[in-house]
Amino acid sequence: MSPKQGAATLDAMRRDFDASLGGAPRVQLLDGGVAVVELAPMLFPLEWAAEPLSAALTLASRAQALIVDLRDNRGGDPDTVAFVCSYLLDQRTHLNTMHWRSGERSEQSWSLPHVSGARFGGSKPLYVLSSDRTFSAAEELAYDLQQLGRTEVVGEPTRGGAHPCQGWTVHPHLEATVPVGRAVNPVSGANWEGTGVQPDVPCAAADSLDRAHALALARLAG
Numbered sequence: 001m002s003p004k005q006g007a008a009t010l011d012a013m014r015r016d017f018d019a020s021l022g023g024a025p026r027v028q029l030l031d032g033g034v035a036v037v038e039l040a041p042m043l044f045p046l047e048w049a050a051e052p053l054s055a056a057l058t059l060a061s062r063a064q065a066l067i068v069d070l071r072d073n074r075g076g077d078p079d080t081v082a083f084v085c086s087y088l089l090d091q092r093t094h095l096n097t098m099h100w101r102s103g104e105r106s107e108q109s110w111s112l113p114h115v116s117g118a119r120f121g122g123s124k125p126l127y128v129l130s131s132d133r134t135f136s137a138a139e140e141l142a143y144d145l146q147q148l149g150r151t152e153v154v155g156e157p158t159r160g161g162a163h164p165c166q167g168w169t170v171h172p173h174l175e176a177t178v179p180v181g182r183a184v185n186p187v188s189g190a191n192w193e194g195t196g197v198q199p200d201v202p203c204a205a206a207d208s209l210d211r212a213h214a215l216a217l218a219r220l221a222g
Helices: 003-019 046-060 078-088 137-147 205-221
Strands: 026-030 034-038 065-069 094-100 105-110 126-130 152-155 165-171 174-179 181-184
Touching: 003 046, 026 046, 034 046, 034 205, 046 078, 065 078, 065 205, 078 094, 078 105, 078 137, 094 137, 126 137, 126 205, 137 152, 152 205
Parallel strands: 034 065, 065 126, 126 152
Antiparallel strands: 026 034, 094 105, 094 181, 165 174
16 A cells, blocks of 8 residues: 555544544443443544543443444454453453464454453443444454353344455556454454354344343343
């Protein structure tokens, strides 16, 4: 990507960031003490997103149950995935390992031992909404929490992009995109590449919020 293209991409991302309240465009309290936090249109770079995401998640921490809406999230920063997970778990937890082709190196991703604000924590009911638009880092967020047994994913299978890729121009009219790394979950030993994150409660994405709300109310009542 040329410097000019890179600057244009960054400018467009910044406009999306500003237009979405920093990537958390909705925090809502539903009946029964169930909160909804929508994370969209992407998980922005953590240096941008830490403050607004902390504010949104801290506000929702007082809820009896939480629904995280990833239906319109197209991916983003793995560090932001770990940041969000940190508010939804009680202790530092191994989330993912990225194995890079270059240099045969590995990088582990862990939730943070401390957060600013209040945690929702690791014991209250948590639901994640998914759609066929949910992609990349947003899929990792859903998959990591699902594999830890921390959440039920409600909605549709996601798009299935787990491997980071890089493009090379091989002809003025042809670019080859090649995976340069592989994500490995410490629980499953696998990832969601090609298959997507499979919902625990399958339903149409348009119906998933109502379905998750009903599940939360039933669990709280029980």
